[in-house]
Amino acid sequence: MVHPLIAAIEKHGPLTEDEKAVLRDISDDVVTFAAKTDLVRPGDECAYSTLLLDGVAARYSTFADGQRQISALHVTGDFVDLHSFLLKKMDDGVMALSPCRAARVAHKDLLEISGRYPYLTRAFWLMTLIDGAISRHLTAAIGRRSARQRVAHILCEMHCRLGNMGLVRNGGFDFPATQEELGDMLGLSTVHVNRTLQELRSDGLIATSGRHIEIHDWDRLAEEAEFDATYLHSYQQLER
């Protein structure tokens, strides 16, 4: 099987055998997590970053009154907390939405790479920049778009991101977030997410069965969401 990290990075340009070997080397400490458990606890100061090999995870923060906001979603191939390499202290946590498999990558290995492999360093940096671009889009959606557009947008985004990793089969994909989690991500109440999904279903844009989602009318969905995948920078090429 292709290594998810190598696959993710090679979307941006080819790696040398040497570089691939390094990536395999640093990611051989594999752990698993049950759904609803923390991959990273809020406030942790880890000596490693966590690479998601399988499953879907969410970065979240919690307020004093118990309200929660999910600020990012991560899928196979994503480094869920690569930023902790330089920021050290996580100001939020990362939770498994589905059962997850992940590799722990030691910060000292990343430090070593950043001195010896400039191209890999830029690739890692790029991954965090793409995270940031996605986060800014989420901010914009929450700040200015209707509930319907927000839901449509996240479905489009997930379709693309999972599709990139080969996890979409004829317009359908598994998306393990509950309606409550979707609400926490989109700044909506559970009830309103429910009603919005019903609307999208009855308008024939999507179909859901359990946690499986099928997009029936991509064009209309993308149009309503004003979705334009360039912000995902999936194939942004990196210079050597």
Place this chain on the structure above:
Amino acid sequence: MVHPLIAAIEKHGPLTEDEKAVLRDISDDVVTFAAKTDLVRPGDECAYSTLLLDGVAARYSTFADGQRQISALHVTGDFVDLHSFLLKKMDDGVMALSPCRAARVAHKDLLEISGRYPYLTRAFWLMTLIDGAISRHLTAAIGRRSARQRVAHILCEMHCRLGNMGLVRNGGFDFPATQEELGDMLGLSTVHVNRTLQELRSDGLIATSGRHIEIHDWDRLAEEAEFDATYLHSYQQLER
């Protein structure tokens, strides 16, 4: 005068003379911008990134219906679009809120640095990670907090960030955003921003005169906003 970029980076750890010289070298192409003009136009593919030397700027994106969302604020010492070094295509624009002075740093210089100066590379990377952390906090605030808390939060954040660069005098600072811009940043209407500011004023938390803001009761303001400055990572130390 101390170079703003060197000052910003040295908050995270000392630089060698050699590194400082490099930073000065790459940032000698200085340009000025009037308020309300674009430092970077949406969709630009620049060959350089823009370092803000003076003034306040905002990253924004616009929707088809004319709605605007401001996704980040930048102050002296910030690289407003360092991410364009690797992402190339800007999916949003950056606008001067006040008159600005900025240096254009060629991407080829950054590429060179990323091969030769690992520490500077990590420092630049760190700057973009801090941007991301701030952006996630904004997402959380917009998604889950009341108008009053959002406004209070942004005032706390600006107080800290401007304070870091020595731009606060006894609790007061210049913050050039109009109420409309504040609304576009916080996902609120202009009218509601206005009413919220009035509330904060009449509750004795802040005072405003023109674009100058004074914080009269920092403790209560920070408490209401649940503000905790650690996410700014202002003094996060970098390993050599």
Place this chain on the structure above:
DNA sequence: CGGGGCATTGAGTTGAGTCAACAACCGTGG
């Protein structure tokens, strides 16, 4: 077969938006 998550529904409430004036301020040119 029973319990715990989730999803769904209905009814009533509200924070924030919209629209439309109007006032205050500011730079500019005559």
Place this chain on the structure above:
DNA sequence: CCACGGTTGTTGACTCAACTCAATGCCCCG
């Protein structure tokens, strides 16, 4: 030095998208 026009700030009246609360239904898993 003042008149003017544009931008920004303020106010009031009304509306509505989304929230809350509280049931109820559903389904999966042990």
